[in-house]
Amino acid sequence: xxxxxxxxxxxxxxxxxxxxxxxxxxxxxxxxxxxxxxxxxxxxxxxxxxxxxxxxxxxxxxxxxxxxxxxxxxxxxxxxxxxxxxxxxxxxxxxxxxxxxxxxxxxxxxxxxxxxxxxxxxxxxxxxxxxxxxxxxxxxxxxxxxxxxxxxxxxxxxxxxxxxxxxxxxxxxxxxxxxxxxxxxxxxxxxxxxxxxxxxxxxxxxxxxxxxxxxxxxxxxxxxxxxxxxxxxxxxxxxxxxxxxxxxxxxxxxxxxxxxxxxxxxxxxxxxxxxxxxxxxxxxxxxxxxxxxxxxxxxxxxxxxxxxxxxxxxxxxxxxxxxxxxxxxxxxxxxxxxxxxxxxxxxxxxxxxxxxxxxxxxxxxxxxxxxxxxxxxxxxxx
Numbered sequence: 027x028x029x030x031x032x033x034x035x036x037x038x039x040x041x042x043x044x045x046x047x048x049x050x051x052x053x054x055x056x057x058x059x060x061x062x063x064x065x066x067x068x069x070x071x072x073x074x075x076x077x078x079x080x081x082x083x084x085x086x087x088x089x090x091x092x093x094x095x096x097x098x099x100x101x102x103x104x105x106x107x108x109x110x111x112x113x114x115x116x117x118x119x120x121x122x123x124x125x126x127x128x129x130x131x132x133x134x135x136x137x138x139x140x141x142x143x144x145x146x147x148x149x150x151x152x153x154x155x156x157x158x159x160x161x162x163x164x165x166x167x168x169x170x171x172x173x174x175x176x177x178x179x180x181x182x183x184x185x186x187x188x189x190x191x192x193x194x195x196x197x198x199x200x201x202x203x204x205x206x207x208x209x210x211x212x213x214x215x216x217x218x219x220x221x222x223x224x225x226x227x228x229x230x231x232x233x234x235x236x237x238x239x240x241x242x243x244x245x246x247x248x249x250x251x252x253x254x255x256x257x258x259x260x261x262x263x264x265x266x267x268x269x270x271x272x273x274x275x276x277x278x279x280x281x282x283x284x285x286x287x288x289x290x291x292x293x294x295x296x297x298x299x300x301x302x303x304x305x306x307x308x309x310x311x312x313x314x315x316x317x318x319x320x321x322x323x324x325x326x327x328x329x330x331x332x333x334x335x336x337x338x339x340x341x342x343x344x345x346x347x348x349x350x351x352x353x354x355x356x357x358x359x360x361x362x363x364x365x366x367x368x369x370x371x372x373x374x375x376x377x378x379x380x381x382x383x384x385x386x387x388x389x390x391x392x393x394x395x396x397x398x399x400x401x402x403x404x405x406x407x408x
Contacts, residue, residue, distance in 0.1 A: 046290075047065055047074075047287060047290050049067040049069070049070060049072050050072065050074075051067065051070050051072040052067060052069055052070040052072070054067055054068070054069040054070070055067075055290070056072070056074060056290055056291075057290045057291025057292075058076075058154070058155065058287065058288050058289070058290045058291050058292065059073070059158070060154070060155035060156050060157055060158040060191075060349075060368065061156075061158045061161075063076075063154065063156070064076065065287060065290060076285060076287045076288065077285075079283050079285070081283040082283075083150055083151050083281065083282075083283055083344065084150065085200055085342030085343065085344060086150075086342060086343055086344065087341075087342055088199070088301075088305065088341035088342060088343050089341065091301075091343075092301060092302065149195065149284045149344075149345040149346050149347050150283070150284055150344045150345055150346065151281045151282060151283060151284055151344055151345075151346040151347070152193065152281070152282055152283075152284045152285065152288050152289075152346060152347045153275060153277070153280045153281055153282070153346070153347070153348050153349055153369060154280075154282065154288045154349065155191060155288075155292065155349040155368045155369075156349075156368065156369055157351070157366070157367075157368045157369065157371055159189055159191070159351070161371070162189055162191075162351040162353075162366050162368065162371075163189060165366055165371040165373050166189075166353065166355075166364060166366065166373060168373075169364075169373035169375075170355070170377075173377055188353065189351055189352070189353040190293060190351070190352050190353065191291075191292040191293065191349065191350075191351055191352075191368065192263070192292065192293045192294065192295065192349075192350055192351075192352050193288075193289060193292055193293070193294035193295065193347035193348065193349055193350075194259070194260075194261045194263065194264065194269070194294075194295055194347065194348055194350050195259075195260040195261055195294075195295055195296060195297040195298070195299075195345065195346075195347060196257055196258060196259055196260055196261075196345075196346050196347070196348055197257075197258045197260050197297070197299070197301065197304040197305075197308070197343055197344070197345060197346075198255045198256065198257055198258070198277070198343060198344045198346060199253070199255075199256045199258065199304070199305055199308040199341065199342070199343050200252070200253060200254050200255065200256070200340070200341065200342045200343070201252070201253050201256075201308075201312065201338045201339070201340065201341045201342075202250070202252050202253075202338070202339045202340045203250065203251050203252070203253065203312060203316060203336050203337070203338055203339075204248065204249075204250045204336070204337045204339070205248065205249050205250070205316050205319075205320065205334050205335065205336040205337070206246070206247075206248050206334070206335050207246060207247060207248070207249065207320040207323075207324075207331055207333065207334045207335075208244075208245075208246045208331075208332050208333045209244075209245055209246070209320065209321075209324055209329060209330050209331040209332050209333075210242045210243060210244055210245060210324075210329070210330040210332070211242070211243050211245045211324050211325060211326035211328075211329060212240040212241070212242050212326050212327055212328030212329065212330070213240065213241045213243070213326050213327055214238055214239070214240055214241075214327040214328075215238075215239055215240075215241060216236045216237065216238055216239065217236070217237055217239055218234050218235070218236060218237075219234065219235055219236075219237045220232060220233070220234050221233060221234075221235065240327070240328060242330070245324055247320070247323050247324070249316065249319040249320055249323050251312075251315065251316065251319055253308075253312050253315075255277055255278075255344075256308040256311050256312060257273065257275070257277075258299070258304040258305075258307045258308050258311075259299070260297035260298060260299040260304060260345075261295050261297070261298055261299070262298045262299075263295060263298075263352075264350070264352065264363070264365050265363075267374075268363075268365045268374040268375060269365065269374075271372070271374040272350070272365060272366075272367040272370075272372050272374055274370075275348055275367070275369060275370075276369070276370075277346075280369055281346060284346075284347070289347075292349075294347060297345065301343065304343075305341070305343070309338070312336075313334070313336070316334060316336060317331055317334060320334060349367075349368035349369060350365050350366065350367065350368055351365070351366040351368050352364070352365055352366075353366070357378055358378070360378070362375060362376040362377060362378070363375050363376055364376070
């Protein structure tokens with residue numbers, strides 16, 4: 027199984043930070059068990075708690091880190107390494123972007139990450155798996171059963187393939203934003219309008235009605251907001267729309283200081299999105315909220331925001347790993363990818379649609395609307 031090592035080294039180097047976790051009872055390698063929250067031996071059943079740490083997750087200063095590590099960040103996209111499994115001695119290649127997995131010969135869990143927390147080498151934080159493989163399959167089946175406008179046979183004919191637990195990389199960004207906006211405030215007022223229409227006897231009648239108008243005035247102002255833990259996916263393994271839909275992750279409660287023990291038995295990926303690129307994505311998320319703040323500050327009945335200039339300060343970041351079960355299922359010779367939040371059980375992915383069911387639903391809606399219109403017309407005529 028191809029893996030990647032978070033280090034800068036020649037191809038032939040045998041790194042000292044290749045980690046495995048031998049069972050103290052039988053010698054087999056331990057793997058992290060989501061339901062127990064501990065390392066577990068699949069052979070003898072030994073369980074070992076992961077040591078609690080008082081280490082505090084610290085934010086890193088964006089500008090200082092970026093300026094000091096440009097060269098190292100550029101080099102990190104580099105070559106794979108050849109490493110040896112401590113259990114059976116087999117050699118394997120570590121290729122981007124994977125950083126953990128199993129030995130392809132003896133299936134021993136291997137973690138190729140250093141212990142220290144450095145954003146270019148290892149993440150600061152990790153959200154451990156709490157939903158195991160069996161529960162993930164159950165969530166997948168429930169999702170398939172609940173799909174609207176899916177083919178009737180999907181529930182019974184969908185064939186789930188191998189399900190793989192993967193830690194995916196994310197960036198989180200904090201920033202203080204101070205924005206100056208320009209726009210218009212719309213205030214409603216009403217005018218009396220005269221009009222004519224035919225009455226029930228076929229004669230013209232002059233009537234009046236109140237018509238809403240909007241008076242626009244130019245405005246400008248300032249809004250400020252502090253953003254905390256804006257989450258940006260740093261992987262290209264899963265479509266972004268699915269990853270975003272897996273939120274929320276409840277980071278305040280679930281994020282822990284990074285420990286490679288949590289990776290034992292799972293795959294993990296290195297960041298495929300640069301720190302600067304991730305911050306630009308985070309800015310896009312911030313801008314939508316800043317615009318809402320500007321509209322709220324403008325007040326009135328309607329708002330138009332024509333320009334917003336934002337200054338970002340005190341920007342900090344973290345590199346974290348989040349747990350996802352990845353799988354696919356086959357239906358009518360086509361494969362559909364699915365991602366499952368391994369904390370909440372939220373399922374997102376591609377799915378088939380039944381054209382027949384959609385057409386029938388649209389037809390039923392049209393018929394229902396026609397009946398309502400007919401009934402209302404009969405009531406009005408009486």
